[in-house]
Amino acid sequence: MAIVHLGVLYVILHAWNHHKHKSFYIHRGVNLSKVIVHIDLKGSPPKLEYLTSLLPLLKDVGANGLLMEYEDMFPYKGDISNLSSKYCYKENELKEFIKYAWESGFEIMPLVQTFGHMEHALKLQEFKHLREIPMFPDSICPSKMESMALIKNMLQQVIQFHTSVVPLRYIHIGCDEVYHINKCAKCRSRRQKELDIYMSHLRSVTEIVKFYSPNVTVLFWDDMLRGVDSDYWSTMKIINDVEPVCWDYATRLHVSHRNLYNYHKKFNNIWIASAYKGAEGVTATLPDLYSRFMNHLEWLRFIFDYKFGGERKSYNFKGIILTGWSRYSHMEPLCELLPASIPSLVMNLLLIKHFQKETSKDIHTIPATEVFHLYVRDDFKKYFQCEYAELNEFDSHACQYRESKLYSSLEYFIYQNEDIIRKINDNKKGLHSIEYYNRIDHMNMNSVKSKIIWVNQSLQDFMAIESKVSKAMLEYHSSFVVVEYVHYKFYNEKKKLKSL
């Protein structure tokens, strides 16, 4: 009988504790129906078998879509076949991947640049005359018939390729960072403002998309509409089925509420975009996990219970795109590799997944490290088989997962690269003086003997890391990516060591 009473008491106490714990939460989490992972193929495209193998994990941690930024990896045909890299994906393999991803529950959203960042087309001899400014290969002139013919051809091929495999509900047309608008004689003869030309192009591109796939929603990056004054917004005509993606990759967001309000009035939905890689600098090797986590947490804090002026109901942002840049643009160096960024991607997907489910009242005040400990760490440790995991110091050696060998070899590259730079430039060692004094034959072998030994040993060690990185990369990337990556990453310090 006493045992029964104790049992009842336990149940009551447990229920009370549970209630107390739950009162900490608001059961309505942040509402983001689309969680899209950006796969940036302009540089370091992964093998399709690797991308395929990632899908179950991405799904498990809450992703439900892929934004495929093909650029030169799409197998274009006919007049525009030169847009494709000679290493582009094979048609049948890409179709197989798209089909598998769709059947696994992923929305497949292709991205085709149609205004700025068109370097992959405008660098080619046959399209050079379509540049807005002849010297710069990024922005296309929207006033030339041939420009629109090129854009139409690209969109037609990408849309028809996708719709032949799976339903196409969204397409992203880029339109960000259009550095040169209204500069050529043809554009200037239109006697329009830059913004009018921008909006008119957005409208024309949307019409092309709608011609080939009437039910598609068109997404574009929002940056060209920032700073537009209220007068313009009040007179701007609505473009049906076009939705802006407001991006910010910083650890402290600089998103304008006024801009969002204007988007809200003119567009059916607003999307947001964060970054899981490619936001730490053009030559970064590994993502900074803390910064990437902060960026996502800041966005979640921002959109939680977001209300526009005069509205009582919280606004539902349509979705989040977790961007993962491989280069800052077609002609920039490679930044973080996808397989080296999986811990960052999964960590941030787990964070989003948690806050979709339930949001703690103190979301705005609780420190990032505590958020990680409370809501992300256990699952993170499980997925990466970590003995321990800290947000500030990710120790890949404490974890066992598929990509950990590559991650560790890149960590070792960073350490060794910095060590060589530091030692060569150390005035006490005087290594940077060897090349010159050797050239003028004014050196005492006695004093440089130990330096020569260090140089030879360092070169040998550095080349051993190069070989380790190459070998580890080949599991995920084709050899053309590996060649570019290691040649560029190891080039400067190898050259310096050899010159000494």
Ligand SMILES: [Zn+2]
């Ligand atoms: Zn022009």
